[in-house]
Amino acid sequence: MNRQVICTNHAPAPVGPYNQAISASGQMIFVSGQIALDPNTSEIVGTGDVTIQTKQVMTNLEAVLEAANAKWENVVKVSIFLKDMNDFATVNGIYAQYFPADTAPARACVEVSRLPKDVLVEIECIAVI
Template sequence: MSKQIIRTAQAPAPVGPYNQAIAVSGRMLFVAGQIALNPSTGEIVGGGDVKQQTLQVMANLEAILTAGGATWADVVKTSVFLADMNDFAAVNGVYAQYFDEATAPARACVEVSRLPKDVLVEIECIAVIP
Protein backbone atom coordinates (compact mmCIF):
# COMPACT_ATOMS: atom_id res chain seq x y z
CA MET A 1 0.00 0.00 0.00
CA SER A 2 1.44 3.35 -1.02
CA LYS A 3 0.45 6.65 0.47
CA GLN A 4 0.82 10.10 -1.10
CA ILE A 5 0.44 13.41 0.70
CA ILE A 6 -1.86 15.84 -1.15
CA ARG A 7 -1.28 19.56 -0.68
CA THR A 8 -2.58 22.63 -2.47
CA ALA A 9 -2.29 26.34 -1.82
CA GLN A 10 -5.88 26.63 -3.11
CA ALA A 11 -7.14 25.35 0.27
CA PRO A 12 -6.12 26.36 3.79
CA ALA A 13 -2.94 24.93 5.21
CA PRO A 14 -3.50 22.49 8.07
CA VAL A 15 -3.70 24.10 11.51
CA GLY A 16 -2.18 21.07 13.23
CA PRO A 17 -0.19 17.89 12.66
CA TYR A 18 -2.23 16.57 9.72
CA ASN A 19 -2.36 16.88 5.92
CA GLN A 20 -5.07 18.24 3.65
CA ALA A 21 -5.50 14.79 2.14
CA ILE A 22 -3.89 11.40 1.73
CA ALA A 23 -4.16 9.32 -1.44
CA VAL A 24 -3.80 5.60 -0.82
CA SER A 25 -2.49 3.32 -3.57
CA GLY A 26 -3.60 5.90 -6.14
CA ARG A 27 -7.24 4.81 -5.65
CA MET A 28 -8.66 6.31 -2.47
CA LEU A 29 -8.49 9.92 -1.38
CA PHE A 30 -9.12 10.78 2.27
CA VAL A 31 -9.72 14.52 2.67
CA ALA A 32 -9.30 16.09 6.10
CA GLY A 33 -12.16 18.08 7.59
CA GLN A 34 -12.38 21.54 6.12
CA ILE A 35 -13.68 24.67 7.80
CA ALA A 36 -14.51 28.09 6.40
CA LEU A 37 -10.95 29.40 6.19
CA ASN A 38 -9.93 31.59 3.29
CA PRO A 39 -6.76 29.92 1.94
CA SER A 40 -5.15 33.26 1.07
CA THR A 41 -5.75 35.12 4.33
CA GLY A 42 -6.31 32.37 6.87
CA GLU A 43 -9.38 34.26 8.06
CA ILE A 44 -12.80 32.73 8.74
CA VAL A 45 -15.26 33.45 5.91
CA GLY A 46 -18.93 34.16 6.52
CA GLY A 47 -18.88 35.23 10.15
CA GLY A 48 -22.09 33.87 11.67
CA ASP A 49 -23.64 32.96 8.29
CA VAL A 50 -23.67 29.17 8.02
CA LYS A 51 -24.49 29.27 4.29
CA GLN A 52 -21.46 31.42 3.52
CA GLN A 53 -19.29 29.23 5.72
CA THR A 54 -20.54 26.10 3.94
CA LEU A 55 -19.78 27.62 0.53
CA GLN A 56 -16.18 28.24 1.64
CA VAL A 57 -15.92 24.72 3.09
CA MET A 58 -17.08 23.27 -0.23
CA ALA A 59 -14.61 25.45 -2.16
CA ASN A 60 -11.79 24.19 0.08
CA LEU A 61 -12.88 20.58 -0.38
CA GLU A 62 -13.10 21.03 -4.15
CA ALA A 63 -9.57 22.45 -4.31
CA ILE A 64 -8.21 19.45 -2.44
CA LEU A 65 -10.23 16.96 -4.48
CA THR A 66 -8.85 18.55 -7.65
CA ALA A 67 -5.27 18.42 -6.33
CA GLY A 68 -5.81 14.73 -5.58
CA GLY A 69 -7.16 13.95 -9.05
CA ALA A 70 -10.82 13.62 -8.05
CA THR A 71 -14.10 15.49 -8.53
CA TRP A 72 -17.39 15.73 -6.65
CA ALA A 73 -18.64 12.78 -8.72
CA ASP A 74 -15.89 10.62 -7.19
CA VAL A 75 -16.86 11.31 -3.57
CA VAL A 76 -18.29 8.23 -1.88
CA LYS A 77 -18.61 9.38 1.76
CA THR A 78 -18.90 12.66 3.61
CA SER A 79 -19.11 13.56 7.27
CA VAL A 80 -20.70 16.87 8.23
CA PHE A 81 -20.14 18.37 11.66
CA LEU A 82 -22.46 21.17 12.79
CA ALA A 83 -22.17 23.44 15.81
CA ASP A 84 -25.99 23.63 15.78
CA MET A 85 -28.29 21.02 14.24
CA ASN A 86 -30.78 23.84 13.59
CA ASP A 87 -28.43 24.80 10.71
CA PHE A 88 -29.03 21.43 9.01
CA ALA A 89 -31.48 22.73 6.37
CA ALA A 90 -29.25 25.70 5.45
CA VAL A 91 -26.13 23.54 5.14
CA ASN A 92 -28.06 20.87 3.26
CA GLY A 93 -29.27 23.50 0.77
CA VAL A 94 -25.67 24.47 -0.08
CA TYR A 95 -24.47 20.84 0.00
CA ALA A 96 -27.18 19.85 -2.51
CA GLN A 97 -25.65 22.24 -5.06
CA TYR A 98 -22.62 19.94 -5.25
CA PHE A 99 -24.25 16.50 -5.24
CA ASP A 100 -27.11 15.12 -7.31
CA GLU A 101 -29.54 13.39 -4.97
CA ALA A 102 -29.64 10.27 -7.16
CA THR A 103 -25.86 9.73 -6.98
CA ALA A 104 -24.92 11.57 -3.79
CA PRO A 105 -22.36 9.95 -1.49
CA ALA A 106 -23.16 8.26 1.79
CA ARG A 107 -23.17 10.84 4.58
CA ALA A 108 -23.18 11.30 8.30
CA CYS A 109 -24.24 14.58 9.90
CA VAL A 110 -23.81 15.25 13.59
CA GLU A 111 -23.97 18.15 15.99
CA VAL A 112 -20.81 18.67 18.01
CA SER A 113 -20.16 20.82 21.04
CA ARG A 114 -17.47 22.90 19.36
CA LEU A 115 -15.51 23.14 16.10
CA PRO A 116 -12.03 24.56 15.41
CA LYS A 117 -11.92 28.37 15.50
CA ASP A 118 -15.57 28.28 16.60
CA VAL A 119 -16.85 27.86 13.04
CA LEU A 120 -20.38 26.62 12.41
CA VAL A 121 -19.63 23.74 10.01
CA GLU A 122 -16.84 21.31 9.12
CA ILE A 123 -16.97 18.69 6.35
CA GLU A 124 -14.62 15.83 5.46
CA CYS A 125 -14.85 13.39 2.57
CA ILE A 126 -13.55 10.21 0.97
CA ALA A 127 -13.29 9.83 -2.80
CA VAL A 128 -12.37 7.07 -5.22
CA ILE A 129 -9.76 8.41 -7.65
CA PRO A 130 -10.69 7.55 -11.25
Protein backbone atom coordinates (compact mmCIF):
# COMPACT_ATOMS: atom_id res chain seq x y z
CA MET A 1 0.00 0.00 0.00
CA ASN A 2 1.21 3.47 -0.88
CA ARG A 3 0.73 5.96 1.93
CA GLN A 4 1.11 9.71 1.47
CA VAL A 5 0.82 12.48 4.04
CA ILE A 6 -1.48 15.33 2.95
CA CYS A 7 -0.61 18.75 4.33
CA THR A 8 -1.73 22.27 3.47
CA ASN A 9 -1.15 25.72 4.96
CA HIS A 10 -4.81 26.50 4.17
CA ALA A 11 -5.96 24.36 7.10
CA PRO A 12 -4.73 24.39 10.70
CA ALA A 13 -1.54 22.56 11.52
CA PRO A 14 -2.09 19.47 13.65
CA VAL A 15 -2.08 20.09 17.40
CA GLY A 16 -0.76 16.62 18.19
CA PRO A 17 1.03 13.60 16.70
CA TYR A 18 -1.14 13.23 13.59
CA ASN A 19 -1.43 14.59 10.05
CA GLN A 20 -4.19 16.58 8.38
CA ALA A 21 -4.90 13.62 6.12
CA ILE A 22 -3.45 10.42 4.75
CA SER A 23 -3.90 9.21 1.20
CA ALA A 24 -3.92 5.42 0.96
CA SER A 25 -2.96 3.94 -2.41
CA GLY A 26 -3.80 7.28 -4.02
CA GLN A 27 -7.52 6.51 -3.84
CA MET A 28 -8.73 6.81 -0.25
CA ILE A 29 -8.29 10.02 1.70
CA PHE A 30 -8.65 9.86 5.49
CA VAL A 31 -9.09 13.41 6.79
CA SER A 32 -8.39 13.99 10.47
CA GLY A 33 -11.00 15.67 12.61
CA GLN A 34 -11.07 19.38 12.01
CA ILE A 35 -12.02 21.94 14.61
CA ALA A 36 -12.67 25.69 14.40
CA LEU A 37 -9.05 26.76 14.27
CA ASP A 38 -8.11 29.63 11.99
CA PRO A 39 -5.15 28.34 9.94
CA ASN A 40 -3.55 31.80 9.87
CA THR A 41 -3.66 32.53 13.60
CA SER A 42 -4.04 29.04 15.14
CA GLU A 43 -6.77 30.58 17.31
CA ILE A 44 -10.27 29.22 17.85
CA VAL A 45 -12.93 31.19 15.97
CA GLY A 46 -16.50 31.67 17.12
CA THR A 47 -16.03 30.81 20.78
CA GLY A 48 -19.45 29.74 22.02
CA ASP A 49 -21.05 30.03 18.54
CA VAL A 50 -21.66 26.68 16.85
CA THR A 51 -22.63 28.35 13.55
CA ILE A 52 -19.31 30.16 13.17
CA GLN A 53 -17.38 27.14 14.38
CA THR A 54 -19.11 24.74 11.98
CA LYS A 55 -18.45 27.05 9.02
CA GLN A 56 -14.75 27.19 9.94
CA VAL A 57 -14.62 23.41 10.33
CA MET A 58 -16.11 22.96 6.86
CA THR A 59 -13.64 25.49 5.43
CA ASN A 60 -10.77 23.56 7.02
CA LEU A 61 -12.07 20.23 5.72
CA GLU A 62 -12.42 21.67 2.24
CA ALA A 63 -8.82 22.91 2.28
CA VAL A 64 -7.51 19.48 3.24
CA LEU A 65 -9.68 17.76 0.63
CA GLU A 66 -8.41 20.17 -2.04
CA ALA A 67 -4.80 19.48 -1.00
CA ALA A 68 -5.55 15.80 -1.65
CA ASN A 69 -7.14 16.59 -5.05
CA ALA A 70 -10.57 15.66 -3.71
CA LYS A 71 -13.89 17.50 -3.60
CA TRP A 72 -17.02 17.29 -1.48
CA GLU A 73 -18.57 14.84 -3.94
CA ASN A 74 -15.67 12.45 -3.25
CA VAL A 75 -16.58 12.20 0.44
CA VAL A 76 -18.12 8.82 1.32
CA LYS A 77 -18.18 8.93 5.14
CA VAL A 78 -18.42 11.72 7.71
CA SER A 79 -18.24 11.63 11.49
CA ILE A 80 -19.51 14.61 13.46
CA PHE A 81 -18.72 15.11 17.13
CA LEU A 82 -20.86 17.61 19.02
CA LYS A 83 -20.38 19.01 22.50
CA ASP A 84 -24.17 19.41 22.72
CA MET A 85 -26.69 17.43 20.67
CA ASN A 86 -29.01 20.45 20.92
CA ASP A 87 -26.74 21.99 18.25
CA PHE A 88 -27.57 19.18 15.80
CA ALA A 89 -30.12 21.15 13.72
CA THR A 90 -27.76 24.12 13.35
CA VAL A 91 -24.78 21.96 12.34
CA ASN A 92 -26.97 19.86 10.05
CA GLY A 93 -28.23 22.99 8.26
CA ILE A 94 -24.69 24.14 7.50
CA TYR A 95 -23.59 20.60 6.60
CA ALA A 96 -26.48 20.32 4.10
CA GLN A 97 -25.04 23.25 2.14
CA TYR A 98 -22.08 21.02 1.24
CA PHE A 99 -23.86 17.69 0.74
CA PRO A 100 -27.15 17.50 -1.19
CA ALA A 101 -29.47 14.91 0.40
CA ASP A 102 -29.64 12.70 -2.70
CA THR A 103 -25.84 12.23 -2.87
CA ALA A 104 -24.83 12.81 0.76
CA PRO A 105 -22.21 10.48 2.25
CA ALA A 106 -22.80 8.01 5.06
CA ARG A 107 -22.59 9.78 8.39
CA ALA A 108 -22.47 9.40 12.15
CA CYS A 109 -23.13 12.15 14.67
CA VAL A 110 -22.45 11.75 18.35
CA GLU A 111 -22.43 13.93 21.43
CA VAL A 112 -19.19 13.88 23.38
CA SER A 113 -18.30 15.25 26.78
CA ARG A 114 -15.38 17.35 25.55
CA LEU A 115 -13.53 18.23 22.36
CA PRO A 116 -10.00 19.56 21.77
CA LYS A 117 -9.57 23.18 22.85
CA ASP A 118 -13.14 23.06 24.19
CA VAL A 119 -14.70 23.63 20.75
CA LEU A 120 -18.34 22.84 20.08
CA VAL A 121 -17.92 20.69 16.96
CA GLU A 122 -15.34 18.47 15.28
CA ILE A 123 -15.78 16.76 11.91
CA GLU A 124 -13.70 14.11 10.13
CA CYS A 125 -14.27 12.44 6.78
CA ILE A 126 -13.16 9.80 4.31
CA ALA A 127 -13.06 10.48 0.58
CA VAL A 128 -12.46 8.25 -2.43
CA ILE A 129 -10.88 9.63 -5.60
